Amino acid sequence: MxxxxxxxxxxxxxxxxxxxxxxxxxTSEMHDYKPELSQEELVCQALEHPIGTPKLSVMAEGKKKVVVIASDHTRPVPSKIIMPQMLAEIRKGNPDADITILISTGCHRETTKEELINKFGPEIVEKEKIVVHDCDDPTQVSLGKLPSGGELIIDRLAVETDLLVAEGFIEPHFFAGFSGGRKSILPGIASRKTVIYNHNAEFIASDRARTGIVDGNPIHIDMLYAARAAHLAFICNVVINSDKEVIYAVSGDVDQAHIAGREFLSSKCKVDAxxxxxxxxxxxxxxxxxxxxxxxxxxxxxxxxxxxxxxxxxxxxxxxxxxxxxxxxxxxxxxxxxxxxxxxxxxxxxxxxxxxxxxxxxxxxxxxxxxxxxxxxxxxxxxxxxxxxxxxxxxxxxxxxxxxxxxxxxxxxxxxxxxxxxx
CATH class of the missing domain: 3.90.226.30 (LarA, C-terminal domain)
Incomplete structure (x- = not known):
C-alpha cells in the first residue's frame, strides 16, 4: 500500500x-524542482536583474526615508534570506538611508518579538527599526477611492516615505488568485475599513475570485490599484517548496515582476481534479x-x-x-x-x-x-x-x-x- x-x-x-x-x-511539481543556484544566489540574481525597474540600489539613491514591507508571522516568507540582501542594496545606493521594516499584518494580531526573531534572525531585530502595522490605527492616511468604490486607507509610514518597497512570496491564493506582489499593500498595510470592503460578499462569491485566477478578479483589481496608488516602487518575491526553501526569485515592478513569478508558479502547481x-x-x-x-x-x-x-x-x-x-x-x-x-x-x-x-x-x-x-x-x-x-x-x-x-x-x-x- x-x-x-x-x-x-x-x-x-x-x-x-x-x-x-x-x-x-x-502534488505540486515545485516540490521536486531543483534549481542550480542556492537560495541566496537566486535572490541575488533577481535583485541584479529586476523586471520593469532599475536596480533597488539605484532607486535608493537620494532617498532619505525608505520603508520595506515584510510579511507577518502567518506567512512562511524566507525573510532571513531576502531581507539582508534588500537592506544591503538600499544602503549600497544610500548608506545613510533611514530604513523602517513595516510588518504587514493586515487584520491579523500583532507579530510578537519572538516571532520577529524567528522570521528575521536576532541581528536584524536588534539593529533595524521594525514597526508592526495596526489596521485600526487612527493616524492612517486616505489615498482616495478604489475601482470598486471603497476607500483606500493605508499605514502613514508607507505614505510619508521617499521609497516604498516590499518582500514577499507567491503562492496560490484562494480568492486573490495568488499571494505576493500587490497584497503587501492591500490587505497588508491597509486599514480594517479598506480590507473589509475589498473582501465583501459579492466579490468573494465571484467565480473569478478563485485560486490561480487574476483576470476579471475584482479583489485582485482593487489590490493592484492600491499598490499603484501607494507608489509601491519595487518588490522582491520568491516561490518556495514544501521545505520552505527558495526555488525561484523575481524582483522589480509590482505587477510585471509578479506576473513572471505567478507564471513560473502556475507552470509547476496546476493539477487536474x-x-x-x-x-x-x-x-x-x-x-x-x-x-x-x-x-x-x-x-x-x-x-x-x-x-x-x-x-x-x-x-x-x-x-x-x-x-x-x-x-x-x-x-x-x-x-x-x-x-x-x-x-x-x-x-x-x-x-x-x-x-x-x-x-x-x-x-x-x-x-x-x-x-x-x-x-x-x-x-x-x-x-x-x-x-x-x-x-x-x-x-x-x-x-x-x-x-x-x-x-x-x-x-x-x-x-x-x-x-x-x-x-
Missing part, C-alpha cells in the same frame, strides 16, 4: 492507503497551519476535487486556536449554513463584518462536504465550527467511511493544499 505523508505543524503524519482506493495524489468520495488535505504545515482560520485555504483545494456530499479530512495543528474571533463566533452562533450564506450575500459592501470573507468561503465548502478536522485544537471548538474532531488519520478515515457509507470509498490525497491549483 502507498504510504502518504502529510505535513502537520513541524512534523509529518502518514497513512497507508490501499492502491485500489487511492484515486490520486495531487479527480473527483473522490474522501479528500485528505493540509495547510502545508507550520507556519500556515497554526489556526483554523488559515486552514480554510487548504480546504478549498479539497473542495475542488471532493464529490458533493463527500468528506474532506483536513489536517492542521491549530495550536493557536481558531485564529479569528468573529469567524468562530459566526459558526458557533448560527447552525443553519444556508441562512448564514444568505446573510452574507445581503450584507452591503461597506458593512462587511470582520472575517466574513473567510466564513463565507468556509460555509460554501461545508455546504458541499462534511469536514473532519485533525488538530490540537479543543474538540468543542472544532465542533462549534461545524466540523467533526479527530486526532489521527486512522480515526478520521474510519469516520469518513461511515459518513459516505462505503468502506471502499475512493480517496484523494493532497499533501499540501496551499501549494496546488486544482483545475
Amino acid at each position: 502507498p504510504v502518504i505523508q502529510f505535513p502537520y505543524g513541524k512534523e509529518t503524519l502518514s497513512i497507508d492507503i490501499p492502491q485500489e482506493r487511492l484515486s490520486a495524489v495531487l 479527480v473527483m473522490s468520495d474522501i479528500v485528505i488535505s493540509t495547510n502545508g504545515g507550520y507556519p500556515l497551519d497554526q489556526n483554523i482560520y488559515q486552514a480554510v485555504k487548504g480546504m478549498t483545494a479539497a473542495e475542488a476535487t471532493v464529490k458533493e456530499g463527500g468528506v474532506i479530512i483536513m489536517m492542521a495543528k491549530s495550536n493557536d486556536g481558531h485564529g479569528g474571533a468573529e469567524f468562530y463566533k459566526t459558526f458557533k452562533e448560527e447552525k443553519d449554513l444556508k441562512r448564514m450564506m444568505a446573510t452574507f450575500l445581503a450584507t452591503p459592501k461597506d458593512q462587511t463584518r470582520i472575517d466574513q470573507w473567510q466564513s463565507q468561503i468556509f460555509a460554501r465548502l461545508l455546504m458541499r462536504a462534511t469536514v473532519i478536522y485533525i488538530s490540537d485544537a479543543p474538540d468543542d471548538m472544532v465542533s462549534d465550527l461545524h466540523m467533526i474532531p479527530a486526532h489521527s488519520l486512522e480515526e478520521a478515515l474510519k469516520k469518513a467511511e461511515e459518513i459516505v457509507g462505503n468502506p471502499n470509498a475512493s480517496i484523494c490525497a493532497i499533501p499540501d493544499g496551499v501549494s496546488v491549483i486544482v483545475i
Whole structure:
C-alpha cells in the first residue's frame, strides 16, 4: 500500500492507503524542482536583474526615508534570506538611508518579538527599526477611492516615505488568485475599513475570485490599484517548496515582476481534479497551519476535487486556536449554513463584518462536504465550527467511511493544499 505523508505543524503524519482506493495524489511539481543556484544566489540574481525597474540600489539613491514591507508571522516568507540582501542594496545606493521594516499584518494580531526573531534572525531585530502595522490605527492616511468604490486607507509610514518597497512570496491564493506582489499593500498595510470592503460578499462569491485566477478578479483589481496608488516602487518575491526553501526569485515592478513569478508558479502547481468520495488535505504545515482560520485555504483545494456530499479530512495543528474571533463566533452562533450564506450575500459592501470573507468561503465548502478536522485544537471548538474532531488519520478515515457509507470509498490525497491549483 502507498504510504502518504502529510505535513502537520513541524512534523509529518502518514497513512497507508490501499492502491485500489487511492484515486490520486495531487502534488505540486515545485516540490521536486531543483534549481542550480542556492537560495541566496537566486535572490541575488533577481535583485541584479529586476523586471520593469532599475536596480533597488539605484532607486535608493537620494532617498532619505525608505520603508520595506515584510510579511507577518502567518506567512512562511524566507525573510532571513531576502531581507539582508534588500537592506544591503538600499544602503549600497544610500548608506545613510533611514530604513523602517513595516510588518504587514493586515487584520491579523500583532507579530510578537519572538516571532520577529524567528522570521528575521536576532541581528536584524536588534539593529533595524521594525514597526508592526495596526489596521485600526487612527493616524492612517486616505489615498482616495478604489475601482470598486471603497476607500483606500493605508499605514502613514508607507505614505510619508521617499521609497516604498516590499518582500514577499507567491503562492496560490484562494480568492486573490495568488499571494505576493500587490497584497503587501492591500490587505497588508491597509486599514480594517479598506480590507473589509475589498473582501465583501459579492466579490468573494465571484467565480473569478478563485485560486490561480487574476483576470476579471475584482479583489485582485482593487489590490493592484492600491499598490499603484501607494507608489509601491519595487518588490522582491520568491516561490518556495514544501521545505520552505527558495526555488525561484523575481524582483522589480509590482505587477510585471509578479506576473513572471505567478507564471513560473502556475507552470509547476496546476493539477487536474479527480473527483473522490474522501479528500485528505493540509495547510502545508507550520507556519500556515497554526489556526483554523488559515486552514480554510487548504480546504478549498479539497473542495475542488471532493464529490458533493463527500468528506474532506483536513489536517492542521491549530495550536493557536481558531485564529479569528468573529469567524468562530459566526459558526458557533448560527447552525443553519444556508441562512448564514444568505446573510452574507445581503450584507452591503461597506458593512462587511470582520472575517466574513473567510466564513463565507468556509460555509460554501461545508455546504458541499462534511469536514473532519485533525488538530490540537479543543474538540468543542472544532465542533462549534461545524466540523467533526479527530486526532489521527486512522480515526478520521474510519469516520469518513461511515459518513459516505462505503468502506471502499475512493480517496484523494493532497499533501499540501496551499501549494496546488486544482483545475
